[in-house]
Amino acid sequence: MIENLIQSPYCYEYLVDQISVGLLVYSHIPTALIALVFGIFLFSKTKNKSSFAILILSICFALWGFLDLGAWFAFLGSKITMFTWSLLNLLSLLFFSFSYYFIYTFIKRKDLPLWQKVVGFTLLLPTLWGIFTGANLTGFDMTICEAYESDFYNGYATYLQFAFVALIAVFSIKEYINTKDGVLRKKILLASVGILLFLSNFFLTGILVGFIYSFGLWEYAYNAEIYGLFGMPVFLIFLGYLIVKYHEFNLKIFTAQAFIIALITLVAAQFAFIHDVTSIVLNTITFALVSWVGISLTNNVRLEIELRKKNETLAEHLQVANDGQANLIHIMNHQIKSYLSKSRNIFAELLEEPSYGPINESAKPMIKEGLESLTEGVGFVQQVLNGSSAETGKLVYAKNPIEIGAIVTETATKQKEKADSAGLSLEVTIDEGDYRMIGDGVQLREAIRNLIDNSIRYTPKGGLKVHLTHKEKKMLLTITDTGMGITPEDMKKLFTRGGRGKDSLKVNINSTGYGLVFVKGVVEAHGGRTWAESEGKDKGSTFYIEFPANK
């Protein structure tokens, strides 16, 4: 195919002596195409300043890649070489300047200030002037099949490229240091390292080529030029990572798609430099297989991602529904509690307040029973409310200096009457030590009362032991009973909302299932932890509360 394009056999022979034509094509065309496709795709999906910068950058780079081939392929005729070569410096400066535009808009999330745009355009004017006047290329040397570049315009372009690289580096470092947000810092690092690797690779290989050329090592100079283009795929990899990991540019692209597209492009590009029939056939089969497998793979991965997203959405809706339900229960319980409290107060007033007149003696037991029932009802509702509030973190705790030893003694003493009436022993031991801490005495008292009360309710015979001690710089309260114990199945749901034991309702019909939720919420709010242990059914239980010492 290439033989049909040869206008200058002399220059063709001159070129193939220096470098592999196929390798030249393979290094230029795939990178140019991948950059172009990526830039157009990105801009089509996300029309913002950053993606616009990448679009222009990729167009200029792709054009540079194609035109550079024209400059290499002097066998196409001197006019083609002169035409393509004359535009290379301008295109390279454009993609350098738009690289800065990209990094600025990506990091700052706003447009470049007008003055910087004016300065940038002004800096390009000498190169434009060189093109329009024809001064950038002085002519074409037929003996070496190359254009003569003006030292001034070539040097100017080189220095300007260096200036852009330095500007991007300094700007990125400054923004990285000034940003506190950890995620944004990572994004800045990825974007700036990617773009700097691309630009500095391009720039340095250009310098290196000139350096090697000046020593007359033509063959090494030609090879070094090719490597300058490989920075672009590296930059695209960094961009791809930003898209996949941080969802930049709002693209729902994933790694598998990007990988497959790149792989297919690279396999297809091999057609540029394989000539024998066997290689062409094998490459065609490879291309077909990679395309088919790749498309299937990306479809499967896409379906998985869609399914996962659906599940996440469902989970969110479920959470919203749960929260709504919890709020409703909370509101209803508040209302119920207020009605019950009002009724209880009426019964209490009737019994205790003489101004309502004497109460019939036969009515007194019923009024007393009503009062007790309502008091229990209010207590029941209050426990549910407290448990729900503690679990959701809505309970407000006071922060006062308290002494756990005193609270334990006081609460246990109050519960002794209940234990005695149930025929149970209640033993309290407090080891010597400092049990002071900062916390809410009222809620902690209620939590400890709850645990002792539970033990009393679920212990048919025997007794309880309440022990407070210091262990490994922590305050440890244990409440051990000889009660019905906790099975392994019940242990799993013990401190959860509504988490009663299977047989607990048989023993305690008024169990709310919120008592231990409340205890857990209060203890954890004070920096502690609570748990239970039991050897199984009818083998008693031990409940623990642990606080950090002297908090």
Added chain:
Amino acid sequence: MTSGLKSSLTFFVVVILFVVGVQFNRMIIEKDYLLYSHTECDPTAESCFVQDCEESEDGCDLTPYKKIEKLAKNAPDCDLSKPECINLSCAVDEDSCTVTSCSEDVLEEGETCTETMVDEIVETP
């Protein structure tokens, strides 16, 4: 696409197309650039360039030549594999066409003048 982005993209495309158009016209259509080549030279009649074989590592071509630069539009469309391009010449009153004989001022690396070589041959017994 916002109007700002649209106008930026349009401006960019217009500038690029304009530059490309100007260069296409200059290089492809008008061929308004200089060609540098070698042309035949008679060392017995004039001072010719010749490769300095002491410095050359590859094979050395001792064919004497003069340097010629002329506008591509005035040159045939060929390369050094074709006879009509091997010995380009300047027509009478041709613009921007120069033929340069060898002298010390215009020597480049790897070149020497045949006059110098003749002098060396004469001086060496």
